[in-house]
Amino acid sequence: MKNKVDKNWIITTCVANQNELIDNFKKREAEINEAAFTKNASASQTEDRSAGKYELLKAIGDELAFAQKELTFLETIDRNLQNDSVELGAVVVTDKLTFFIAISSDKMEKDGATIVGISTRAPIYEKMRELKKGDSFQFNETSYEIEDIY
Structure with missing residues (x-):
C-alpha cells in the first residue's frame, strides 16, 4: 500500500493552488480590462475593436467567480474528519x-x-x-x- 499523505497537506496545497489560480485570473482580468478601455488607434476612429475583449472579460470574470466559490468551499472542509466511505472530504x-x-x-x-x-x-x-x-x-x-x- 502507498504512503498515507496527510489530509491537511492535501487541503493546504489545494487552497494554495486555488489562490494562485485566482491571482492569475485577477491579473488577466486587469490586463484585458485595461486593453478594453484603452482606445485603439486605427484608420477609422469610429471603429470599436473592444467588443471581443468585453466577451473575454466576462468569461474570465465568470471563471474567477467560480474559482473563488471553490476556494470558499475548500475552506469549509473539516480537515480532521476521518471518512470510511467515498464522500465529500475523503x-x-x-x-x-x-x-x-x-x-x-x-x-x-x-x-x-x-x-x-x-x-x-x-x-x-x-x-x-x-x-x-x-x-x-x-x-x-x-x-x-x-x-x-x-
Whole structure:
C-alpha cells in the first residue's frame, strides 16, 4: 500500500493552488480590462475593436467567480474528519491514484503518491461514491481497487 499523505497537506496545497489560480485570473482580468478601455488607434476612429475583449472579460470574470466559490468551499472542509466511505472530504487511496473528493484540481505529488482532486460532479465520483476500503470500481476502461479511505 502507498504512503498515507496527510489530509491537511492535501487541503493546504489545494487552497494554495486555488489562490494562485485566482491571482492569475485577477491579473488577466486587469490586463484585458485595461486593453478594453484603452482606445485603439486605427484608420477609422469610429471603429470599436473592444467588443471581443468585453466577451473575454466576462468569461474570465465568470471563471474567477467560480474559482473563488471553490476556494470558499475548500475552506469549509473539516480537515480532521476521518471518512470510511467515498464522500465529500475523503481521501481515497487506490492501487493507481489517490483521489481527494472536494474540487477538481491539478495532480499533486507527495511522498511518491499522485493525488488528484475531483469534484462530486465528476463522472468518476459517481462510479466510486459510497464505496469502502476493499471495494473496486471501473472508470474509462481502468479498474481501481480502493486500498484506504480517510
